[in-house]
Amino acid sequence: MAAPTRYQVSVTFTDECNMRCVYCTTAKRKVFITPQRIDRVLHLLERTAPASLDLNFHGGEPTLVWEQVQRLNAGLHRIGSDRRISRNLCTNGTHLDAQRAAFLKENGFDVRVSIDGRKSTHTRFRFDRDRRDLDRSAALYDRTLAGLRALIAADVSTAANMVVTAETVGALLSNAVFLIRQGLIHLVISPVVGMPWPDEALVMFDAQLRGMTPIWQKWMQQVSPRRHEDLRRSILSEIDRAAYCIGERMNQPDARILVIGPDGRIFGDEPDVRTDKALVIGHIDEIEDLTELPALPRTAFQLMYDRAFYAPHVLRDVRRTHRLLRKRLTEMYGVLFPHQPMVIDRSAG
Ligand code: SF4
Numbered sequence: 001m002a003a004p005t006r007y008q009v010s011v012t013f014t015d016e017c018n019m020r021c022v023y024c025t026t027a028k029r030k031v032f033i034t035p036q037r038i039d040r041v042l043h044l045l046e047r048t049a050p051a052s053l054d055l056n057f058h059g060g061e062p063t064l065v066w067e068q069v070q071r072l073n074a075g076l077h078r079i080g081s082d083r084r085i086s087r088n089l090c091t092n093g094t095h096l097d098a099q100r101a102a103f104l105k106e107n108g109f110d111v112r113v114s115i116d117g118r119k120s121t122h123t124r125f126r127f128d129r130d131r132r133d134l135d136r137s138a139a140l141y142d143r144t145l146a147g148l149r150a151l152i153a154a155d156v157s158t159a160a161n162m163v164v165t166a167e168t169v170g171a172l173l174s175n176a177v178f179l180i181r182q183g184l185i186h187l188v189i190s191p192v193v194g195m196p197w198p199d200e201a202l203v204m205f206d207a208q209l210r211g212m213t214p215i216w217q218k219w220m221q222q223v224s225p226r227r228h229e230d231l232r233r234s235i236l237s238e239i240d241r242a243a244y245c246i247g248e249r250m251n252q253p254d255a256r257i258l259v260i261g262p263d264g265r266i267f268g269d270e271p272d273v274r275t276d277k278a279l280v281i282g283h284i285d286e287i288e289d290l291t292e293l294p295a296l297p298r299t300a301f302q303l304m305y306d307r308a309f310y311a312p313h314v315l316r317d318v319r320r321t322h323r324l325l326r327k328r329l330t331e332m333y334g335v336l337f338p339h340q341p342m343v344i345d346r347s348a349g
Pocket residue numbers: 017018019020021023024025026059060061091092114126
């Protein structure tokens with residue numbers, strides 16, 4: 001098999017998290033990546049032909065093992081002289097402060113923070129470990145928002161992962177405006193998977209998505225044109241992601257996707273508790289080069305549909321919500337960027 005020109009490798013630092021969001025599909029096993037495993041990942045990356053690398057620092061909550069985040073980052077600097085490497089951190093933000101934000105800025109991270117908008121929406125489904133303690137959940141939201149603000153103050157490239165449910169969809173636009181006012185451009189709107197979407201909620205989702213276009217039009221009039229490109233790229237990336245969730249293809253079709261678990265297992269796509277076993281393609285201790293790994297014939301979402309990991313009505317809702325999302329984002333793109341082709345030039349960074 002020809003060696004890929006781009007790898008997207010997600011390292012799962014731990015399955016554990018200090019939060020318990022109702023819609024989370026991570027297993028919450030108390031497994032943490034060890035320094036030896038980080039070194040083994042670096043060894044494999046070093047031995048693999050120097051293709052471009054997008055390295056995702058994932059969890060659970062990766063900031064719970066901050067020393068290992070730093071260790072992997074330092075190792076990437078050592079092996080990075082002959083290849084382009086991007087670093088991406090997914091976090092709930094509760095363990096970020098000015099010092100960590102400065103570290104992320106210095107090392108060129110893109111950061112995605114899980115925040116659904118204002119406190120009243122966020123705390124509907126995102127809880128503390130002890131789900132009954134609403135005060136602690138509210139306090140955690142304050143820490144997420146503080147973490148987000150620390151990132152923005154340090155000028156870290158930051159996106160928001162906004163999960164939307166049938167119960168919160170009516171507040172989608174106001175939450176989006178709230179996050180845009182914090183300084184965000186890239187809003188990853190994720191219709192919840194595994195909770196019901198009645199027809200009236202879909203109608204509301206449609207109306208709220210349509211309302212995004214005039215908001216961004218107004219925003220474009222107010223900011224420097226340099227920032228328009230960030231918005232353009234973020235919309236394209238979300239159209240791609242919707243196609244992945246519909247089950248059409250990989251999220252990044254031009255990249256080889258690998259996910260490395262804290263126990264060293266290697267998956268061919270992003271696993272969740274249901275798809276976990278079906279996606280295993282190897283173990284970091286059993287290979288010497290990433291090109292030895294077999295290609296995965298089906299993505300996580302395709303397996304989810306093929307093997308009916310959820311009830312039929314849930315699978316139908318996943319397709320319906322993501323088709324709607326793709327349709328409205330594509331229309332939005334046409335209105336906001338009528339003269340620009342729908343492609344991202346990755347060589348431009
Ligand atoms: S913050 Fe993320 S990893 Fe943690 S429980 Fe929520 S969705 Fe899951």
